[in-house]
Amino acid sequence: xFNNSTYSQIIxxxxxxxxxxxxxxNLYDPLRYILSLAGKRIRPxxxxxxxxxxxxxxMKDAISASLAVEYFHNFSLIHDxxxxxxxxxxxxxxxxxxxxxxxxxxxxxxxxxxxxEQLCLSPVEKIAPLLQVFNKxxxxxxxxxxxxxxxxxxxxxxxxxxxxxxxxxxxxLLGGALQMGAIIAGxxxxxxxxxxxxxxxxxxxxxxxxxILDVYGDPKxxxxxVGGDILANKKTILFIKLKExxxxxxxxxxxxxxxxxxxxxxxxxEKMKALYAKYDIPSLAIYQKExxxxxxxxxxxxxxxxxxxxxxxxxxxxxxxHRAQ
Amino acid sequence: xFNNSTYSQIIxxxxxxxxxxxxxxNLYDPLRYILSLAGKRIRPxxxxxxxxxxxxxxMKDAISASLAVEYFHNFSLIHDxxxxxxxxxxxxxxxxxxxxxxxxxxxxxxxxxxxxEQLCLSPVEKIAPLLQVFNKxxxxxxxxxxxxxxxxxxxxxxxxxxxxxxxxxxxxLLGGALQMGAIIAGxxxxxxxxxxxxxxxxxxxxxxxxxILDVYGDPKxxxxxVGGDILANKKTILFIKLKExxxxxxxxxxxxxxxxxxxxxxxxxEKMKALYAKYDIPSLAIYQKExxxxxxxxxxxxxxxxxxxxxxxxxxxxxxxHRAQ
Numbered sequence: 001x002f003n004n005s006t007y008s009q010i011i012x013x014x015x016x017x018x019x020x021x022x023x024x025x026n027l028y029d030p031l032r033y034i035l036s037l038a039g040k041r042i043r044p045x046x047x048x049x050x051x052x053x054x055x056x057x058x059m060k061d062a063i064s065a066s067l068a069v070e071y072f073h074n075f076s077l078i079h080d081x082x083x084x085x086x087x088x089x090x091x092x093x094x095x096x097x098x099x100x101x102x103x104x105x106x107x108x109x110x111x112x113x114x115x116x117e118q119l120c121l122s123p124v125e126k127i128a129p130l131l132q133v134f135n136k137x138x139x140x141x142x143x144x145x146x147x148x149x150x151x152x153x154x155x156x157x158x159x160x161x162x163x164x165x166x167x168x169x170x171x172x173l174l175g176g177a178l179q180m181g182a183i184i185a186g187x188x189x190x191x192x193x194x195x196x197x198x199x200x201x202x203x204x205x206x207x208x209x210x211x212i213l214d215v216y217g218d219p220k221x222x223x224x225x226v227g228g229d230i231l232a233n234k235k236t237i238l239f240i241k242l243k244e245x246x247x248x249x250x251x252x253x254x255x256x257x258x259x260x261x262x263x264x265x266x267x268x269x270e271k272m273k274a275l276y277a278k279y280d281i282p283s284l285a286i287y288q289k290e291x292x293x294x295x296x297x298x299x300x301x302x303x304x305x306x307x308x309x310x311x312x313x314x315x316x317x318x319x320x321x322h323r324a325q
Numbered sequence: 326x327f328n329n330s331t332y333s334q335i336i337x338x339x340x341x342x343x344x345x346x347x348x349x350x351n352l353y354d355p356l357r358y359i360l361s362l363a364g365k366r367i368r369p370x371x372x373x374x375x376x377x378x379x380x381x382x383x384m385k386d387a388i389s390a391s392l393a394v395e396y397f398h399n400f401s402l403i404h405d406x407x408x409x410x411x412x413x414x415x416x417x418x419x420x421x422x423x424x425x426x427x428x429x430x431x432x433x434x435x436x437x438x439x440x441x442e443q444l445c446l447s448p449v450e451k452i453a454p455l456l457q458v459f460n461k462x463x464x465x466x467x468x469x470x471x472x473x474x475x476x477x478x479x480x481x482x483x484x485x486x487x488x489x490x491x492x493x494x495x496x497x498l499l500g501g502a503l504q505m506g507a508i509i510a511g512x513x514x515x516x517x518x519x520x521x522x523x524x525x526x527x528x529x530x531x532x533x534x535x536x537i538l539d540v541y542g543d544p545k546x547x548x549x550x551v552g553g554d555i556l557a558n559k560k561t562i563l564f565i566k567l568k569e570x571x572x573x574x575x576x577x578x579x580x581x582x583x584x585x586x587x588x589x590x591x592x593x594x595e596k597m598k599a600l601y602a603k604y605d606i607p608s609l610a611i612y613q614k615e616x617x618x619x620x621x622x623x624x625x626x627x628x629x630x631x632x633x634x635x636x637x638x639x640x641x642x643x644x645x646x647h648r649a650q
Contacts, residue, residue, distance in 0.1 A: 027471040079434060083427040102408040102474060105430060109404060110467040112434065116441060117460045124453055128445065131452075135442045142435040146352040149427060 007045040011070065014063050020114075030095045030107035031114070034074045037090040042316075043177045044070040049316070050181020050195055053309055062184045064121035065130055069177045071115035072134075076141055078108035083149065112138075122184065129183050137176035144169025151235055162240050163204060163288075171203025194303045198313070201296035206320050208289040211236035215273065216282060227269035233258050237285050238276055245279045293321055332370040336395065339388050345439075355420045355432035356439070359399045362415040367641075368502045369395040374641070375506020375520055378634055387509045389446035390455055394502045396440035397459075401466055403433035408474065437463075447509065454508050462501035469494025476560055487565050488529060488613075496528025519628045523638070526621035531645050533614040536561035540598065541607060552594035558583050562610045563601055570604045618646055 015035060020028040044066035051062035080086075081094040082104050088094060096104035115134075122130055147165040151157045175196040182192045213222055214229040215238060229236050246254055254275060262268055276282060300313055340360060345353040369391040376387035405411075406419040407429050413419060421429035440459075447455055472490040476482045500521040507517045538547055539554040540563060554561050571579060579600060587593055601607060625638055 021468075024468055024471040024475060026475060027468055079430055083430060101426075103471075105404055105408060106467055106471055106474075109434075109437065110464060112437060113460055113463040113467065116456065117464075120453065120456050120460065127456075128449055128452055131441065131445050135438055135445065138438040139435060139442075142431055142438065143346075143349055143352055146349040146428075146431055149431075150349060150351060 007048045008041060010048060010059075010063060011041050011044045011066060014067055015070075018067075026099065026103050027107055027110055030078070030099055030103060031074075031111050033098070034078060034089075034095055034111075035070075037092055039074075039090060041070060043073050043173060045316075046174060046177035046199065047181040047184075049312055050178040051185045052181070053195070053303070053305055053313065054182055054185035054187040054191065056309075058185045061123050061126075062181050064118045065180045065184060066177075068115045068118035068134065069173070069180065071111050071118060072138060072141075073173065075108050075111040075115060076145070078104050078111065080145060082108075083145070126184055130180055133176050133179050133183065137172050140168045140172045144172075156243075157235055157240055159237070159240055159244065159288075162235065162237060163208075166207040167200060167204055170207055171200045174203040175199035191303055194299050198296050198299040198303075198317075201292045201299065202317055202320065205289050205292035205296060208237050208285060208292065209321065211238055212282065212285050212289065215269075215276070230269050230272045231262055237288060238281050241281050241284050242275055242279055245281075246275065250275060250278070293317075332373045333366055335373060335384075335388060336366050336369045336391060339392055340395075343392075351424065351428050352432050352435055355403070355424055355428060356399075356436050358423070359403060359414075359420055359436075360395075362417055364399075364415060366395060368398050368498060370641075371499060371502035371524065372506040372509075374637055375503040376510045377506070378520070378628070378630060378638065379507055379510035379512040379516065383510045386448050386451075387506050389443050390505045390509060391502075393440045393444035393459065394498070394505065396436050396443060397463060397466075398498065400433050400436040400440060401470070403429050403436065405470060407433075408470070451509055455505055458501050458504050458508065462497050465493045465497045469497075481568075482560055482565055484562070484565055484569065484613075487560065487562060488533075491532040492525060492529055495532055496525045499528040500524030516628055519624050523621050523624040523628075523642075526617045526624065527642055527645065530614050530617035530621060533562050533610060533617065534646065536563055537607065537610050537614065540594075540601070555594050555597045556587055562613060563606050566606050566609050567600055567604055570606075571600065575600060575603070618642075 018035070020031055022028070047062050047066035047069050048059055051058045077089060078095045081089055082096045082101055086094050087097050092098075094104075095107060099107075116131075119130055119134055120127055144165055144167070147161075148169055151162070151165060175198070178199040179192050179196040182195050211229065214224065214236065215227060217226055219226045225231075228234075229239075242254065243251070253271075257265065257268060257271055257275075260268060265271070296317060297314075300310060300317070303310065343360070345356055347353070372387050372391035372394050373384055376383045402414060403420045406414055407421045407426055411419050412422050417423075419429075420432060424432075441456075444455055444459055445452055469490055469492070472486075473494055476487070476490060500523070503524040504517050504521040507520050536554065539549065539561065540552060542551055544551045550556075553559075554564075567579065568576070578596075582590065582593060582596055582600075585593060590596070621642060622639075625635060625642070628635065
């Protein structure tokens with residue numbers, strides 16, 4: 001997995017300086033806790049990379065916005081974990097599990113406010129344009145999470161709807177983080193847009209790849225249980241494509257498979273994979289993934305900066321799209 | 326109850342223009358719903374009044390900040406109602422009751438972001454100082470809510486702790502709203518502070534009065550069930566004072582009374598009132614309320630503006646502190 005030690009170090013150093021109040025401990029301990037869980041810190045790195053790309057001297061001005069993005073991401077994890085009833089996050093108990101739902105709701109709220117507080121430490125003339133991107137992105141992330149929950153209740157979800165959901169839920173924050181860096185560097189709206197589009201398309205491609213690896217990944221290197229999405233009846237790009245293309249007979253088979261859990265149907269993963277294979281679903285999903293990856297690279301190439309200064313972003317994209325895990 | 330029709334009209338007109346997206350409806354319908362429940366809109370009025378006091382021509386510049394404060398207040402109601410498991414708000418089902426907890430968490434989050442979005446529509450040179458007050462206030466409100474929940478679990482809470490909790494949970498938002506108006510009017514930090522202090526002290530006095538009226542209010546005019554706090558074993562200023570002053574024997578009686586609900590002890594309210602009377606608790610609480618009221622008036626009087634321009638704030642304070650409901 002991508003990790004550029006220069007950026008990580010800057011973020012880690014700044015996080016160490018963070019000094020939340022001691023009291024009320026039920027409000028601030030959960031924030032210390034979630035921020036201490038070693039995430040990959042991809043999103044705050046993107047803010048720094050966006051600034052460095054256009055004006056390396058502005059990178060230090062981007063640290064607060066970088067932290068704001070990390071806070072926002074962790075706020076959304078705390079609240080999403082309540083909604084998804086998730087027991088673990090990064091291998092540790094989630095906030096609502098370790099404390100309770102009320103603590104998780106309220107400390108999440110406080111972390112969102114803390115994100116805005118950090119953002120306001122940016123150079124004063126950049127605060128208004130940064131907030132515009134941040135607010136838009138934050139609302140879209142909420143919309144994506146709501147759509148994701150809505151889709152779980154719906155029997156029919158189209159491919160277009162699914163891709164739009166993952167764009168909102170996960171990808172706009174990558175694009176927004178990069179754009180915020182670009183804003184701090186003082187580049188043109190056109191360049192901001194190119195960099196934003198790079199991030200959003202890369203994010204969609206990454207999410208599609210995640211769906212694919214969940215079924216076809218190497219169990220040795222894939223972080224999660226291979227086949228986990230199938231066992232959880234998750235609506236992934238593979239599932240949605242299959243439902244769209246399956247014959248009436250196979251739709252029947254699919255419906256039946258969904259009602260059985262692994263105890264009743266030990267071959268659930270294998271049977272689903274057989275259906276996927278019959279309709280060439282993996283190829284179709286890979287095609288989609290590659291389409292979004294290609295657009296991401298095109299956008300990055302179109303940015304009028306020396307190739308060398310774009311290298312770390314190319315490295316990031318390569319690392320994300322060629323991971324086996 | 327205080328209601329100045331000029332300010333209300335401005336706020337109502339602006340709320341009517343609000344245009345949340347149609348989709349996802351589970352995210353935005355709850356926001357349309359909670360904002361349509363006719364609240365008193367005291368807080369957004371305070372923003373307008375704060376601006377008008379120092380520079381009447383800036384009142385129109387304060388409308389966005391005024392809406393931001395109303396959004397923030399409603400966000401906190403949505404989330405607090407989940408935490409308090411409250412079925413009703415303003416006589417209608419709460420958001421988590423009408424939809425579900427997940428919808429309430431996420432639509433609350435979206436409304437907080439919308440509050441920031443509104444705030445950012447303020448005159449650009451005021452955005453940074455407005456955000457500073459808004460962020461500080463928002464965090465304090467979270468702290469107050471956490472303390473309130475913590476106190477429910479604790480056996481001992483001091484008067485000082487209780488007053489600090491109500492200051493954070495309810496009063497700083499009144500002070501903050503007024504200060505935000507003052508910032509938009511462009512007045513000095515000293516004047517901002519005086520107006521802020523007026524709001525905070527008035528808020529504390531109002532909350533103490535609420536505790537008193539809950540036991541001694543006129544059932545005909547008090548909006549809630551008289552004695553409701555006693556029946557719910559709520560830690561109010563009266564309860565905390567009693568616990569502090571009661572003899573060992575009466576403490577025993579009190580502890581016993583707390584374990585009984587109304588079915589087991591139909592005289593619960595009367596017995597508690599007898600204990601309050603024995604230790605002269607109502608007078609002590611009224612003394613505290615009047616102390617904070619007096620400070621509020623002093624602060625307002627100290628603001629170097631013509632008496633006439635302060636009239637609407639005096640009217641507000643009088644209306645709040647002499648209500649029978």
